[in-house]
Amino acid sequence: MKKITLVIICLLLIQYSFSQKRYFTKTGTVSFRAGTAVEDIDGINKSTTSVFDAGTGQIEFALLVKGFEFNSALMMEHFNENYMESDKYPKSIFKGSISNIDKVNFQKDGTYPVTVKGTLEIHGVKKEIETTGSFKVNGKTVSATAEFPVTLEDYKISIPGLVKEKISKTAKIKVNCSYAILK
Amino acid sequence: MKKIKKILLVVLVLGMAGAGYGFYLYHKKPADVRALTANFELTASKIVADFNADETAANKKYLDKIISVKGIVTDNKIDTTGQATVFLDSGDPLAAVTCSFYEEEALSVKSLQKGTEVTIKGKCTGKLMDVVLNKCSIIK
Incomplete structure (x- = not known):
């Protein structure tokens, strides 16, 4: 836990020693859909912290599992206590890099497709993932979006037989971050 | 029979x-956090200091609890989706208090002035860089 904070702090400090631009947000949105035809199961986290380096393409996301909001009290309880065990695993983290960062022109407004590769940690399990997304440059801000599936079993999230019909085996994750230049 | x-x-x-x-x-x-009484009333500096001192203990004490936190507004923003967030100064330059608001409360966030003191109620979800509260509303 402390390590993560340290890593983020280090990243912040490093940016002072290099002139390369870093972009940062504390209000990124990560949402997921894990429902089936039987029932909608949606959660949204509005306080995701993320930083990326416009030069190297390094990118990181961190969120608090307890920060997911639901429409149903029961869903929220099951999500935290049974599936994600948020007391035991309070944070989810992604660390990786954008392989085609050189194709993004931060000087020119527009939408650029990006490919991201890295390690996603959910429920205490780390796994390599790769996905595509887009960077939208608008003046000094950059909005990033990505969508990718996560197989619950990969992260040792087990669904009891009773509700197997209701919960999808894969959750669709949506990321939406609006970054500003880190001063 | x-x-x-x-x-x-x-x-x-x-x-x-x-x-x-x-x-x-x-x-x-x-539960609508706005309708609940705060479990803790403290300052932004105090809650950040508690998390900095011992995160495990602070998690035990504050997680999922309703917190009323007083502090100076360093920034307030409302993004394109209507999501409103206020940041409170804690005295620690690397850790503030992030308050993510109910969508219906966005208007009250818009009129906030940077540098003024405010009291915000929300539910504590833990600490990333900042201590994070969600489902927030302004008390004073």
Whole structure:
């Protein structure tokens, strides 16, 4: 836990020693859909912290599992206590890099497709993932979006037989971050 | 025969009550934090200091609790989706208090002035860089 904070702090400090631009947000949105035809199961986290380096393409996301909001009290309880065990695993983290960062022109407004590769940690399990997304440059801000599936079993999230019909085996994750230049 | 009928009736009533309760639980909305009394009333500096000193202990104490936190507004923003956030100064340059608001409360965030003191109520979800509260509203 402390390590993560340290890593983020280090990243912040490093940016002072290099002139390369870093972009940062504390209000990124990560949402997921894990429902089936039987029932909608949606959660949204509005306080995701993320930083990326416009030069190297390094990118990181961190969120608090307890920060997911639901429409149903029961869903929220099951999500935290049974599936994600948020007391035991309070944070989810992604660390990786954008392989085609050189194709993004931060000087020119527009939408650029990006490919991201890295390690996603959910429920205490780390796994390599790769996905595509887009960077939208608008003046000094950059909005990033990505969508990718996560197989619950990969992260040792087990669904009891009773509700197997209701919960999808894969959750669709949506990321939406609006970054500003880190001063 | 009569006895069986009676038993069946009791079972039926119990069953319906159970189903009703299940239905109620199933459709119950998460608690409206605005309507709840705060478990803790403290300053932004104090809660950040507590998390910095011992995160495990602070998690035990504050997680999922309703916190009323007083501090100076360093920034307030409302993004394109209507999501409103206020940052409170804690005295620690690397850790503030992030308050993510109910969408309906966005208007009150818009009129906030940077540098003024404010008291915000929300639910503590833990600490990333900042201590994070969600489902926030302005108290004062």
